[in-house]
Amino acid sequence: MVTNKFTLRTENREGQTIVFVGGEFDLEVATQMRAAMEPLIELADRRLTLNLQDLKYIDSTGIGILISVVKARHARNAPFDVEHVPTHIRKLFDMTGITPFLAKAE
Template sequence: MNTNKNDKFNATTQVEDGTCTVYLRGELDLSVAPDFRQVMEPLVEDGELDLVINLKDLKYIDSTGIGILLSILKARHGMSAQFLVREVPAQIQKLFDMTGIAKFFASQENPQ
């Protein structure tokens, strides 16, 4: 398990049985976007691993964070590689619905 931490955001990765799960905690915004991209880049490019982002402990996401998630979705789709977003908190799901991106994650598991 690897962790990238700062005061307001951290991403923890766990690889098990061919699936890499990235647990996001805190606030994903412009100020932490470079850190998040650095964590995600090698994972996104590894088409052998299924990639899951768990948002259960994410408190806030801005347009920059949403843009990163969409770029991951696009890259993984282009590679025909698995990408799931799970456990989306209600306030973030509402934002996904309002911005129209929920449809891109509609087939994903999102237990509340």
């Protein structure tokens, strides 16, 4: 899925689904992101990983969606993590206190 400023691509590997999120994750693309994540949240037998390597910006709406994914996966006792977090996004995650809930947020 691609808009002018947001990219979303899913890749399935053995026992894992990786969602590559790039560009600007904000209110404008929230519906698109929720729609993409909803069926993946239900797959409790697979690790769900968000790769944020190409993420340029995230607003409070995007952070809210991440938190809802964390909560939904936790409720299903399903593995979830975030990888390849850009430094400027990592600082925002640290400031908001969500880093500990994003298992691989390096």
